Amino acid sequence: MNERDSEMISSQLQYAGYELTDNEKMADVVILNTCSVREQAEIKALGKAGYLARRKRTNPNFKIGILGCMAENLGEKLFKLNGAIDFVIGPKRLHELASVLEGNGQSLCIGDPKEQHLSRDFDRKLGKNKCTAFLSIMHGCNMRCSYCVVPRTRGNEQYRPMEDIVGEAKFLAENGIGEITLLGQIVNNYGGRLMPTVDGKTPFVQLLERLDVLPGIERIRYMSPHPQNFSDDLILAHKNLSKLCPSVHLPIQSGSNRILAAMKRPYTSGRILTIVEKLRKAVPNVGISTDIIVGYPGETEEDFEETVSLFDTAKFNMAFIFKYSPREGTRSAELIDDVKESEKERRNQILLQRVQEASRHYHQRFLGKTVEVLVEGHARRGADTMFGWTPNHCKVLFKASENDIGKILSIQIDSSTTSILSGTVTENAQGKV
Numbered sequence: 001m002n003e004r005d006s007e008m009i010s011s012q013l014q015y016a017g018y019e020l021t022d023n024e025k026m027a028d029v030v031i032l033n034t035c036s037v038r039e040q041a042e043i044k045a046l047g048k049a050g051y052l053a054r055r056k057r058t059n060p061n062f063k064i065g066i067l068g069c070m071a072e073n074l075g076e077k078l079f080k081l082n083g084a085i086d087f088v089i090g091p092k093r094l095h096e097l098a099s100v101l102e103g104n105g106q107s108l109c110i111g112d113p114k115e116q117h118l119s120r121d122f123d124r125k126l127g128k129n130k131c132t133a134f135l136s137i138m139h140g141c142n143m144r145c146s147y148c149v150v151p152r153t154r155g156n157e158q159y160r161p162m163e164d165i166v167g168e169a170k171f172l173a174e175n176g177i178g179e180i181t182l183l184g185q186i187v188n189n190y191g192g193r194l195m196p197t198v199d200g201k202t203p204f205v206q207l208l209e210r211l212d213v214l215p216g217i218e219r220i221r222y223m224s225p226h227p228q229n230f231s232d233d234l235i236l237a238h239k240n241l242s243k244l245c246p247s248v249h250l251p252i253q254s255g256s257n258r259i260l261a262a263m264k265r266p267y268t269s270g271r272i273l274t275i276v277e278k279l280r281k282a283v284p285n286v287g288i289s290t291d292i293i294v295g296y297p298g299e300t301e302e303d304f305e306e307t308v309s310l311f312d313t314a315k316f317n318m319a320f321i322f323k324y325s326p327r328e329g330t331r332s333a334e335l336i337d338d339v340k341e342s343e344k345e346r347r348n349q350i351l352l353q354r355v356q357e358a359s360r361h362y363h364q365r366f367l368g369k370t371v372e373v374l375v376e377g378h379a380r381r382g383a384d385t386m387f388g389w390t391p392n393h394c395k396v397l398f399k400a401s402e403n404d405i406g407k408i409l410s411i412q413i414d415s416s417t418t419s420i421l422s423g424t425v426t427e428n429a430q431g432k433v
């Protein structure tokens with residue numbers, strides 16, 4: 001979500017006449033687009049702002065801006081923490097950036113905007129050699145998971161009109177984008193109760209169907225769905241829509257029903273297993289990844305073992321593991337953070353090891369097989385090594401050239417590790433996307 005916001009910020013400034021630079025020392029304005037989901041991210045952003053503040057001594061016109069969730073969460077406090085910060089803009093007010101930059105003195109733009117700008121995402125400048133793009137379909141979240149600061153920083157759900165999204169996808173396809181990733185805090189909740197279910201199809205599936213027939217769009221992904229709304233029509237869409245990638249990121253957060261209830265996550269481990277089973281039946285090669293939090297207040301060894309057990313039983317092929325940290329303004333911040341840091345780390349390590357094993361095992365199934373890879377760019381292993389992703393979201397390295405960026409190539413997989421597949425190009429499967 002932040003990556004997409006950063007792209008939107010950059011497009012907005014380019015339309016306003018600014019130029020991007022890769023060299024931070026050359027910049028007249030540096031903007032930190034921040035995240036509040038974890039404490040560590042906030043500490044890093046503050047450290048960076050402190051480092052940048054020194055530039056003001058030699059260049060008084062140099063501007064520092066803090067944008068995103070941390071801006072919304074900490075607001076005016078940020079000026080007190082670092083007096084060199086010039087502007088603070090929350091996620092709902094990003095469209096005001098260019099006009100803020102025209103002003104002088106410190107500016108604070110947080111809270112709800114006077115007008116909604118759900119179509120602002122459309123004003124985008126695509127970078128050179130770009131063949132994949134994020135596409136926001138909604139903003140905000142109506143859930144109130146006890147540990148999460150997002151509803152506070154991004155507000156309640158707002159859905160972009162389906163026509164706008166389809167129009168933006170057409171624009172992307174016409175500009176060389178072959179793969180789109182639909183974004184939403186709960187992306188499968190698109191439309192909520194404001195848009196009707198038609199012939200048993202939820203608004204999200206209706207949108208997927210419209211995007212699936214767009215010429216030029218070869219792959220569709222989405223993130224992140226919520227288990228509660230992971231309906232059967234979406235599972236069927238995975239079976240029936242040829243461009244919908246066989247890859248699902250399904251955040252479970254915990255395998256303990258007791259902890260899920262404490263987190264205000266309205267599902268059980270049984271529901272997760274049902275979704276996974278149905279998905280695998282509909283799409284046998286589907287890749288399923290997840291998010292897990294360890295050390296939530298009150299999480300016992302038994303609760304943790306239930307999480308490990310769910311991870312093993314569901315056979316997730318990848319997971320992001322987070323050690324719980326209380327976030328100001330959330331309900332869980334009022335609870336005693338009673339799982340010791342050392343214990344959180346132990347649980348983290350146990351799960352990380354499981355994830356590595358699962359990922360290695362999943363990757364091995366591709367050895368000797370030919371997979372289709374959308375070539376995205378240069379890998380960090382020498383100029384002729386490129387990287388791309390399979391439909392089920394495995395990263396692949398192979399020898400190819402810059403001219404291949406944007407093509408879908410057939411790659412025979414020769415070796416695999418926990419995180420990467422490596423292979424050899426066999427033929428150009430489909431040409432330019």
Ligand code: SF4
Nearest residue numbers: 141143145148150185
């Ligand atoms: S579903 Fe829960 S974790 Fe996800 S953004 Fe909404 S409140 Fe946060």
